[in-house]
Amino acid sequence: MTVVFERxxxxxxxxxxxxxxxxxxxxxRLVAEVLVELDILDDTIGVCPVGCxxxxxxxxxxxxxxxxxxxxxxxATGAKxxxxxxxxxxYQGDGDLASIGTxxxxxxxxxxxxxxxxxxxxxxxxxxxGQMAPTTLIGQKATTxxxxxxxxxxxxxxxxxxxxxxxxxxxxxxxxxxxxxxNIRKAKRAIKKCFQVQLEGKGFGIVEVLSTCxxxxxxxxxESLKWLKENMIPYYPLGNFKSPEExx
Amino acid sequence: MxxxxxxxxxxxxxxxxxxxxxxxxxxxxxxxxxIPEYMARELPKVGGTFIQAESEVAAINMVYGAAGAGxxxxxxSSSPGVALKQEGISYCAGAELPAVIVNMMRGGPGLGSxxxxxxxxxxxxxxxxxxxxxxxxxxxxDVQELxxxxxxxxxxxxxxxxxxxxxxxxxxxxxxxxxxxxxxxxVELPEKPWATSGTKGERKPNIINSLYLGAEELEEHxxxxxxxxxxxxxxxxxxxxxxxEDAELVIAAYGTTSRICKTAIxxxxxxxxxxxxxxxxxxxxxxxxxFEKINDDCKGVxxxxxxxxxxTDDVQIALNGRMPSYFYGRTGGMAPTPEEIVNKVKEILGGxx
Amino acid sequence: xxxxxxTTFKEDICxxxxxxxxxxxxxxxxxxxIEINRKGYHxxxxxxxxxxxxxxxxxxxxxxxxxxxxxx
Numbered sequence: 201m202t203v204v205f206e207r208x209x210x211x212x213x214x215x216x217x218x219x220x221x222x223x224x225x226x227x228x229r230l231v232a233e234v235l236v237e238l239d240i241l242d243d244t245i246g247v248c249p250v251g252c253x254x255x256x257x258x259x260x261x262x263x264x265x266x267x268x269x270x271x272x273x274x275x276a277t278g279a280k281x282x283x284x285x286x287x288x289x290x291y292q293g294d295g296d297l298a299s300i301g302t303x304x305x306x307x308x309x310x311x312x313x314x315x316x317x318x319x320x321x322x323x324x325x326x327x328x329x330g331q332m333a334p335t336t337l338i339g340q341k342a343t344t345x346x347x348x349x350x351x352x353x354x355x356x357x358x359x360x361x362x363x364x365x366x367x368x369x370x371x372x373x374x375x376x377x378x379x380x381x382x383n384i385r386k387a388k389r390a391i392k393k394c395f396q397v398q399l400e401g402k403g404f405g406i407v408e409v410l411s412t413c414x415x416x417x418x419x420x421x422x423e424s425l426k427w428l429k430e431n432m433i434p435y436y437p438l439g440n441f442k443s444p445e446e447x448x
Numbered sequence: 449m450x451x452x453x454x455x456x457x458x459x460x461x462x463x464x465x466x467x468x469x470x471x472x473x474x475x476x477x478x479x480x481x482x483i484p485e486y487m488a489r490e491l492p493k494v495g496g497t498f499i500q501a502e503s504e505v506a507a508i509n510m511v512y513g514a515a516g517a518g519x520x521x522x523x524x525s526s527s528p529g530v531a532l533k534q535e536g537i538s539y540c541a542g543a544e545l546p547a548v549i550v551n552m553m554r555g556g557p558g559l560g561s562x563x564x565x566x567x568x569x570x571x572x573x574x575x576x577x578x579x580x581x582x583x584x585x586x587x588x589x590d591v592q593e594l595x596x597x598x599x600x601x602x603x604x605x606x607x608x609x610x611x612x613x614x615x616x617x618x619x620x621x622x623x624x625x626x627x628x629x630x631x632x633x634x635v636e637l638p639e640k641p642w643a644t645s646g647t648k649g650e651r652k653p654n655i656i657n658s659l660y661l662g663a664e665e666l667e668e669h670x671x672x673x674x675x676x677x678x679x680x681x682x683x684x685x686x687x688x689x690x691x692x693e694d695a696e697l698v699i700a701a702y703g704t705t706s707r708i709c710k711t712a713i714x715x716x717x718x719x720x721x722x723x724x725x726x727x728x729x730x731x732x733x734x735x736x737x738x739f740e741k742i743n744d745d746c747k748g749v750x751x752x753x754x755x756x757x758x759x760t761d762d763v764q765i766a767l768n769g770r771m772p773s774y775f776y777g778r779t780g781g782m783a784p785t786p787e788e789i790v791n792k793v794k795e796i797l798g799g800x801x
Numbered sequence: 802x803x804x805x806x807x808t809t810f811k812e813d814i815c816x817x818x819x820x821x822x823x824x825x826x827x828x829x830x831x832x833x834x835i836e837i838n839r840k841g842y843h844x845x846x847x848x849x850x851x852x853x854x855x856x857x858x859x860x861x862x863x864x865x866x867x868x869x870x871x872x873x
Contacts (some may be wrong), residue, residue, distance in 0.1 A: 201807070201871045202872050203869065204806075207866045212653075220818035220842065221818030222864055224864065225863075225866070242646055244646060247513070255659075255661075257657055261653060262653050264653060264656070265512070265513060265517075265655075266655070266657040267539075268509060271505070271512075274501065275512050278471070278512060279517040280513075281497045283646070303502050307506065311499070380862075381856075381861045384861045420819070421818040421820050422819055422820060425823070
């Protein structure tokens, strides 16, 4: 009898604060598994954001810095420049990365900062209680868009991966989803490729992960996966937007 | 060591590098642009890194990341830019990260002017950003003192694991004066076992953080911080003073303004007025006790600043109603002249003699 | 169907979200209907272990690292 799936040592034993069915836990696990499989956990500095994953420093089993809202790429830049031989990643949500931290993520990519970013897009502000995010879909209700997002006054949802892929310094950009076991496997492969881009010194990499928020979407965890598939993936197409040939 | 002629904005950089600072993150703003320019030119020569950040906000957060990774790190700006940095300064204080922040103050509020001022006294000494925190605030009056305080600032920042602010008044950055750099070849930088540098599999993860969700935890953290600030208040007061025991009036001034006041005091002395001086060098912690040395017959304390009266608050706290507090100030590039100060002193003391 | 795997659940850390139930191809995972765990949730578990094919779908989608899978 062989163990084919067990808890990764890349995560601490601390139980997460995430709501039941929230896919943050899956994404944490994928990142941690990749850190262990690439054998870099002991040489990693992670930077966590403000938002639902604000407490990620308790969960990743490596050195961690907690950054101000949106500033994780700047904090990671500081850490990476001091320790160019260490692996540095940021873990950010859509409010953090696509709203308050747009300057920091764009310019980290623009400088070709050798850091890796995990961008969790669940189309809502989770931690603060379901307010509208830049990634909230048209018609989707949020506590600050009680009648649903309206293009006329709130604009169209922001596609960060497509935007970042236009920047020369960004060497790896891929959007994945964690709504099915098959997509979870693909997500892990993308995260591994993204991390390798940093390890090979090629430049900035980002993996956007479509994620759920059952609590603030007002759906069950299983319904949330279905909602993600039917609503988010059509607007936020999965796939690789940019990859250095060597990684392909 | 040899004396070299240096502009303040360059001297502060040379001092930082002498103190072992290898990382600088900044954003251009007049009147301190020589600082990022010097660092961009010189840091690569010592194996360091300069980044022109996308904003002051990003720059201070890069400082947070580098300080959290264990490096000696500096940023600089001028008033509106330092306003933007307050987020990161508060986070550094909360996460107990050492860093040196230089503010070459210009006129305000808002975009104000690019001329020298001392208008950020409140911002610097009252904590600028959110939360109960303090930064060590050092206000040099000449370029040599700027060099010495900057070097010491890095040591103090590491010792207390706290941000240190060098508060220059714009003139300091632009003036050229001869300076001497003390030999520091035997100084070893302190170990930082708390820094994030990868566990190497040899220790538990280090965490740099200012979040304490539990109310009790947060209060405990604040009590710890306050104990540290109390220690700083006890040990880090710096002040120059003279003539307090027989002064008819005492002038309180810091930075370049204190030098103008010294000229005014000499002029007054020739006319038979005995005027003392208290020059706070540390603006936080403030040299409250120095004011107790003022003789009881003194007619009061005249605060002179390049603002509309900010240090007056601390002077009044120090005096605690013992004698009157007066103020004279000019704003944003309008430096008070010795004659203006002489006239103000005479007005307080009852006209010409 | 011959048993190919054994899947164990750390019931005390399960949040009862049911994602594992929804992805099990042989439909052998169910949430406990009456009992609750120390976290206050109805935890997931397997009733007919002999049908497990060790596909790992449940473990892959579990956000809380509740599940360990062994291949026979």
